[in-house]
Amino acid sequence: MENDFEPHERPTSAEARDALSALDADGASLAERMVTPWWYHLCLGLIVAVLTGAQALPGAYSIIVIALGIIAIPLLTTAYNQRYGISTTQPAGPRSRRLLFIAVAFLVVAMLSALALKLTEQNPAWGLVPAAVAAVATVLIGRRYDDALRAELSGSAGEKA
Numbered sequence: 001m002e003n004d005f006e007p008h009e010r011p012t013s014a015e016a017r018d019a020l021s022a023l024d025a026d027g028a029s030l031a032e033r034m035v036t037p038w039w040y041h042l043c044l045g046l047i048v049a050v051l052t053g054a055q056a057l058p059g060a061y062s063i064i065v066i067a068l069g070i071i072a073i074p075l076l077t078t079a080y081n082q083r084y085g086i087s088t089t090q091p092a093g094p095r096s097r098r099l100l101f102i103a104v105a106f107l108v109v110a111m112l113s114a115l116a117l118k119l120t121e122q123n124p125a126w127g128l129v130p131a132a133v134a135a136v137a138t139v140l141i142g143r144r145y146d147d148a149l150r151a152e153l154s155g156s157a158g159e160k161a
Contacts, residue, residue: 040080041142047072048107049135055114056127062118091145093152099145103138110134 047069054065081087091097110130117126 035084036143036146037080037083040076041139041146043076044073044142045135045138047076048110048138049131052107052110052114052134053127053131055111056117056122056124056130058118058124088149091152092149095148096145096152099141099148103141103145106137106141107134110137 050072051066051069054062054069056062057065077087091100110133113130114127117130118124
């Protein structure tokens with residue numbers, strides 16, 4: 001095993017190019033394996049809708065529903081990880097980072113809208129509007145995020161940007 005404290009030779013430029021080529025091939029292979037199933041974003045959208053709509057519920061009901069929604073997120077990601085043997089924990093580049101930020105912004109605005117409905121004592125049914133917007137945004141942006149993530153991992157992000 002190589003030790004960082006022992007002097008070691010620098011790789012030649014050919015060895016460095018080979019290592020970079022291997023990394024590119026690994027990224028392309030990973031991108032091919034990252035196929036999100038049709039049900040993933042629909043389930044995530046449903047969870048987001050529940051979390052958002054729960055903001056408008058009266059009393060302790062909102063806390064119970066939010067707790068269930070929070071529990072559902074790791075269950076969904078664990079099911080995906082176990083089924084496909086792969087997970088990502090962060091965006092791979094600027095496009096996927098931007099799409100993640102947009103998705104989170106939609107969620108925050110929708111949750112604040114539902115909370116405003118509760119604080120103004122509107123009918124809780126109006127909470128379905130921001131919940132539906134958040135769910136649709138989650139599904140649509142989530143699919144675009146997956147496409148951007150795969151493109152960035154495969155190294156073809158510049159071609160699709």
